[in-house]
Amino acid sequence: MKPHLRRNMLILALGIGFLVLTALFGTFISNYEDAPHEASAQIQKQQAGPYEITLQVNPNPPSINTPATIIIQVVRSGTQQLLTNAHVSISGEMPEMNMSPNQAEAKLQKNGTYTTNFQFSMSGSWLLQVRIEAPDHQLRTQASR
Structure with missing residues (x-):
């Protein structure tokens, strides 16, 4: 495999990995905000x-x-x-x-x-x-x- 093609594939793989991590982090933050918080008197x-x-x-x-x-x-x-x-x-x-x-x-x-x-x-x-x-x-x- 040519060096520039290998470099482009690595950049593409890192980009996809970054997008997956960003989506997982966004899901975590969204679920955290929905977590129950302390209630006041009913x-x-x-x-x-x-x-x-x-x-x-x-x-x-x-x-x-x-x-x-x-x-x-x-x-x-x-x-x-x-x-x-x-x-x-x-x-x-x-x-x-x-x-x-x-x-x-x-x-x-x-x-x-x-x-x-x-x-x-x-x-x-x-x-x-x-x-x-x-x-x-x-x-x-x-x-x-």
Whole structure:
């Protein structure tokens, strides 16, 4: 075999080997990001003005590949009556990262809860801020995920 042909075959073999290793590494990284991370409390409650807000993230911990469902229930503390005439939105950010917050609007469900799909773009600790605009109040509360 001629020397230049042997050199070209070696370069081709090394190139194919590099591509295979790169693909294996990419698969490893992709699977690592999907690995379960530490979950927060399944249900979190927070007092905000005259209301008690209950927040639940499903699945917990959420995946970065599909949006999580966030369920919010707002109850007037004194009467335990569900607040069903509010505009509820969520803003979420990672305090350690310098990124714009993710935002979502929650829709009222028949059972008196508000739900939304929320995309957690990275794994780690998130700070969720729930904004409630009711006819008689405008409130914000925070929960950690």
